[in-house]
Amino acid sequence: MNIRTISSFAIGPIGAAALGFITLPIVTWFYSTEDVGRIAMLYVMSNFCVMLFSLGLDQAYVREYHITMGKGKSALLKATLLPGLILLAVALIICLVKPGFISKALFAVDSVLISLLVAICFLATFISRFLSLILRMQEKGLAYSMSQILPKILFVLVIGTYVLFSFGFDLFHLVIAHTISILVVTLIYAWNTRIEWLAACKSQVDIQNLKVMIRFGAPLVLGGAAFWGLTAIDKLFLRSYSSFEQLGIYSVSVSFAAAASIFQSVFSTVWAPIVYKWAHSGEGLDKVEKVTQYVLLCVLLLFCFVGAFSWIVDFILPESYSSVKYIVVSCLGYPLLYTMSETTVIGIHISRKTFYSMVACIVAFAFNVLGNMLLIPHFGAAGAAVSTSMAFLLFLLLRTEFSVKLWRPIPRRKIYLFTFLMVVIALITTLYGEQIGYILHLIWFGLLLIVLLSFKKEVVETIGWCRALSGGENRTVLSDIKQ
Known part of the structure; x- marks a missing residue:
């Protein structure tokens, strides 16, 4: 991995952090500290879902990637992604049986729409985790970085729209902005890795x-x-x-x-x-x-x-x-x-x-x-x-x-x-x-x-x-x- 490759990987975190510094003052000036605290709980639980439902197989993917040859990499992706995705989907369906449960548990706010948006965030975050590993292991630093920066830009634009038209200064609209950004990053990852995950869909899992x-x-x-x-x-x-x-x-x-x-x-x-x-x-x-x-x-x-x-x-x-x-x-x-x-x-x-x-x-x-x-x-x-x-x-x-x-x-x-x-x-x-x-x-x-x-x-x-x-x-x- 040469300096150019490392630099391409660095663009994403640096750009995302820079955009975060633009967004952060806007959020703190226009949203209450309580809502800022609530949205932090969304980030916490999103990370928890990735950690728990990945079953440690995301780390196994990284560990086995370089010693897996040819078409075996597609089977490796399917074997590591599918078990956790199924478990997460089932868990979210169970939680959504009681409308508003997720929102009330996380934010102390009873809202069916917020609960649904949070469920979408959890699924998108989980999928994007595995798709990002493909770009990371293939050393496609620029694609990896752009997938991190573009959602931040979109989040800034959504928040900026709220400010420009003087509406949306509540938890619901803050969750909407986050949901849009995480969905975009998942779609971008899916496009950049379409060859790999399409091949994975056709592959057989080695039990x-x-x-x-x-x-x-x-x-x-x-x-x-x-x-x-x-x-x-x-x-x-x-x-x-x-x-x-x-x-x-x-x-x-x-x-x-x-x-x-x-x-x-x-x-x-x-x-x-x-x-x-x-x-x-x-x-x-x-x-x-x-x-x-x-x-x-x-x-x-x-x-x-x-x-x-x-x-x-x-x-x-x-x-x-x-x-x-x-x-x-x-x-x-x-x-x-x-x-x-x-x-x-x-x-x-x-x-x-x-x-x-x-x-x-x-x-x-x-x-x-x-x-x-x-x-x-x-x-x-x-x-x-x-x-x-x-x-x-x-x-x-x-x-x-x-x-x-x-x-x-x-x-x-x-x-x-x-x-x-x-x-x-x-x-x-x-x-x-x-x-x-x-x-x-x-x-x-x-x-x-x-x-x-x-x-x-x-x-x-x-x-x-x-x-x-x-x-x-x-x-x-x-x-x-x-x-």
């Missing part, structure tokens, strides 16, 4: 191979449930122990932290295929340590930049969201520490001991449950952000140590030292930022200087790499890592 993949994916379902809980329990506790208003403030903070999700999304997209290729060929595994150092540098820089410049949020959002500038730093814990763990967890994936991934998720999830129970009643959205950030620090530690146990030792003292420092300063910023004031931003600037000095070698190499790229060289990632 024995499906059983093998289910055995691989089964632990991932439990681990995925724990991971979903790890990332979603904060919103569920805010809904139960606080209010939709606090949930709205927290959701906006998480949305601003989506700037870091660009890094997470791009890295996760390109990293898995590269590592599995290395593992399949037996080459390149010694480069994992070097990649880990560069990822650590990026993680630390993003923490420092957001901490130092989060005050800019006050010029974008209404006054009712003034606490976002302090909360957003801790919200970085999920995307950044998760990305860091993706480099150190490689030993678990190579050894196929996915049980250990499940254990790491469950322990971190239990920790997050306890943290939310203790912090949310006192600190609201700030408590939820801190609890999740600390839970992901534990998640990183567990995944790393399990990987070392199953594969081989890697230098990790520097990883633990710096990530712990970032989480602690983020905790102080989030919980006590209003009392301490802008001196915290100066502390983040100081941390930035320390990071640059501590990673001077990596910084110099990165600058040299960027200069080479600007000179027109088109080297592959593998050759760059060798150097």
Whole structure:
């Protein structure tokens, strides 16, 4: 995978995030914090449906893709997509037997139309997940990216229409906008992958191979449930122990932290295929340590930049969201520490001991449950952000140590030292930022200087790499890592 391919994959997350920053201020100015909190519940449950009903077979598809030849790839797609799709459809039909049940359970609003729209969102999100994997594994970065950007553009246009004609400032119209956008992304994915899924419709499923993949994916379902809980329990506790208003403030903070999700999304997209290729060929595994150092540098820089410049949020959002500038730093814990763990967890994936991934998720999830129970009643959205950030620090530690146990030792003292420092300063910023004031931003600037000095070698190499790229060289990632 060369630089051009990586850049094509990066267009999607970067463009989607940029459009999100356009949409977010509009949503916060024209919709109540309660409705913003409610729509966050839709995102949470959409992710839950993908996680639960995929049965871990989406990960099996990624794992088996490169070792499956020819027409077997079509059968692989059908075998991994069909079981979960059938189960999800049956579950939604059962829920819709009682009109308004879904809407009332998610939003505390009894609406048959909203329930139907949510069901459509769940189905479309599930299908688009598998179709996107086709483009990802085929390294069709531009098509993958355009499928992410175009729905965001449409969402902006729908919201912009509401604003222009002064109507639709309620939950129902907000759900309509989201439904349209997710349907469009599914249709775009379907068009871009029409050859593959049409061939899959005609293929025969190898039951024995499906059983093998289910055995691989089964632990991932439990681990995925724990991971979903790890990332979603904060919103569920805010809904139960606080209010939709606090949930709205927290959701906006998480949305601003989506700037870091660009890094997470791009890295996760390109990293898995590269590592599995290395593992399949037996080459390149010694480069994992070097990649880990560069990822650590990026993680630390993003923490420092957001901490130092989060005050800019006050010029974008209404006054009712003034606490976002302090909360957003801790919200970085999920995307950044998760990305860091993706480099150190490689030993678990190579050894196929996915049980250990499940254990790491469950322990971190239990920790997050306890943290939310203790912090949310006192600190609201700030408590939820801190609890999740600390839970992901534990998640990183567990995944790393399990990987070392199953594969081989890697230098990790520097990883633990710096990530712990970032989480602690983020905790102080989030919980006590209003009392301490802008001196915290100066502390983040100081941390930035320390990071640059501590990673001077990596910084110099990165600058040299960027200069080479600007000179027109088109080297592959593998050759760059060798150097």
